[in-house]
Amino acid sequence: MKRLSDAIAMALLSLTLSASAASADASQLYETHCVACHGEQRLGGIGPALLPENMGRLRGAAVQKVIADGRDATQMPAFGQVLSKAEIESIVAYIAKPLAQPPVWGMAEIAASRRIETIPAREQKPVFSADPLNLFVVVEVGDHHATILDGDALEPLARFPTRFALHGGPKFSADGRFVYFMSRDGWVEKYDIWSLQKVGEVRAGINSRNIALSPDGETIAVANYLPKSLVLLSASDLAPIRTFDAQDANGASSRVSAVYQARPRNSFVVALKDVAEMWEISTQKGDFKLRRIKTDEPLDDFFFDPGYAHVLGSAREGAVSKVYALDTGREVAALSLPGLPHLGSGISFVYDGRRVMATPHIRSGLVSIIAMDDWSPVKTVPTPGPGFFMRSHENSRFAWTDSMMSKAKDTMSILDKTSLEIVRSITPSAGKTAAHVEFDRYGKRVLVSVWEDPGELVVYDAETFVEIKRLAMRKPSGKYNVFNKINLSEGTSH
Numbered sequence: 001m002k003r004l005s006d007a008i009a010m011a012l013l014s015l016t017l018s019a020s021a022a023s024a025d026a027s028q029l030y031e032t033h034c035v036a037c038h039g040e041q042r043l044g045g046i047g048p049a050l051l052p053e054n055m056g057r058l059r060g061a062a063v064q065k066v067i068a069d070g071r072d073a074t075q076m077p078a079f080g081q082v083l084s085k086a087e088i089e090s091i092v093a094y095i096a097k098p099l100a101q102p103p104v105w106g107m108a109e110i111a112a113s114r115r116i117e118t119i120p121a122r123e124q125k126p127v128f129s130a131d132p133l134n135l136f137v138v139v140e141v142g143d144h145h146a147t148i149l150d151g152d153a154l155e156p157l158a159r160f161p162t163r164f165a166l167h168g169g170p171k172f173s174a175d176g177r178f179v180y181f182m183s184r185d186g187w188v189e190k191y192d193i194w195s196l197q198k199v200g201e202v203r204a205g206i207n208s209r210n211i212a213l214s215p216d217g218e219t220i221a222v223a224n225y226l227p228k229s230l231v232l233l234s235a236s237d238l239a240p241i242r243t244f245d246a247q248d249a250n251g252a253s254s255r256v257s258a259v260y261q262a263r264p265r266n267s268f269v270v271a272l273k274d275v276a277e278m279w280e281i282s283t284q285k286g287d288f289k290l291r292r293i294k295t296d297e298p299l300d301d302f303f304f305d306p307g308y309a310h311v312l313g314s315a316r317e318g319a320v321s322k323v324y325a326l327d328t329g330r331e332v333a334a335l336s337l338p339g340l341p342h343l344g345s346g347i348s349f350v351y352d353g354r355r356v357m358a359t360p361h362i363r364s365g366l367v368s369i370i371a372m373d374d375w376s377p378v379k380t381v382p383t384p385g386p387g388f389f390m391r392s393h394e395n396s397r398f399a400w401t402d403s404m405m406s407k408a409k410d411t412m413s414i415l416d417k418t419s420l421e422i423v424r425s426i427t428p429s430a431g432k433t434a435a436h437v438e439f440d441r442y443g444k445r446v447l448v449s450v451w452e453d454p455g456e457l458v459v460y461d462a463e464t465f466v467e468i469k470r471l472a473m474r475k476p477s478g479k480y481n482v483f484n485k486i487n488l489s490e491g492t493s494h
């Protein structure tokens, strides 16, 4: 008996030894071949951060392929001739592991990363004649660029490089002059649309989710997974103002899922991924006072009513969504929405004299329509498959949604807001993913992404659904109309 357990112990010991030898080799290989571009502790440099939190769906064989073949037309070299298959496999395993210690990224590191390129002139007028409020900012993740598109002429005005993998929607200053982008690796970039120049950038986190601009336009909040923090930056010069460690009242730490601007409340509302709490941070006098609102369980995807009196949040598995009154912090309703609603893409409109909201679902081919006075279900409308985005405009009778999470990924469905029926299906490009819609400022034209690389923007007449134009784009993940964004159009998320 004793000998058997000794043998097992020996076997276990040699297993651990060989595993740690392999990982020592892998870290050595990383130091030799990758660190120059991907940075100390894999935090990123010229190349993106190589952490599992950042790489998301890119795993296993796909990572092996990137390392062996490199990426065309980028600085990522091919290592297929330099490293053996076993070595590549060991690096893949190495970068799939989270860091042993959470990375340190506080005020000092953020401040040191800040770079200002252009000090914008105050008196600047747009350097182009296009309507500055009917511009679209198109994010092209295929080759990490953004295009500024004239929404009337439907011609690009400028195209410039962005940080790797922009994430979440860009945010605009109240006059529509400046746009702020955030990348998956935590870079916040500021761009002056009127002069078509980049203002500067700062790295506010290592793995980030989204940003929001305060109602007074002075502060940017950044929601981070890594480190677990909310970071406030000055919107004018991107200097860090302060950071909040994301912890609940008992000191349990949490990733920050998202931050939202609550304009009528002069505050940010913050969703926490791992604890049963949400935050409201006052931006009133720049005091940034934190208020904790207890919830039954963590809620991480939010929709607000137009007055920001209530927030609807979905729980992690999406079985139940809860409505809280923001003033009292009390739960006022619980809804069961089938198949993980994507509340962040929810829209609202008036149907039959009542304000309703509509949301697509990530795991079911349904759009849920809910009355916002008593949060009761109004209708569930079937679509060809699970989708992600939904958009409309106050001047349009129709709302558009996709089925991008399904076999019908190439199909857009058009909902008539007066009958709550799907009245048309449109396939911009057969077999190719169609997703993310934005209206122009008048609600007259609709821009749909063919979400591929290379992909396209397809422009339709919002009334007749006739195709107007196609523009070649590199995986246009989103497009944002300046007017609709700064006026908090009811047909779009903010």
Ligand code: HEC
Binding pocket: 029, 030, 033, 034, 035, 036, 037, 038, 046, 047, 048, 050, 054, 055, 058, 063, 066, 067, 071, 074, 075, 076, 077, 079, 091, 144, 164
């Ligand atoms: C000369 C700079 C450079 C070197 C050296 C380098 N990389 Fe890269 N790597 C990049 C760049 C730049 C990208 C982004 C390419 C793009 O735009 O898609 C990248 C992308 C990647 C990606 C894809 C990340 C993602 O999220 O899409 C992986 C994985 C990767 N590199 C692994 C490695 C490994 C492992 C090594 C060492 C064996 C290495 N790289 C060495 C520059 C480099």
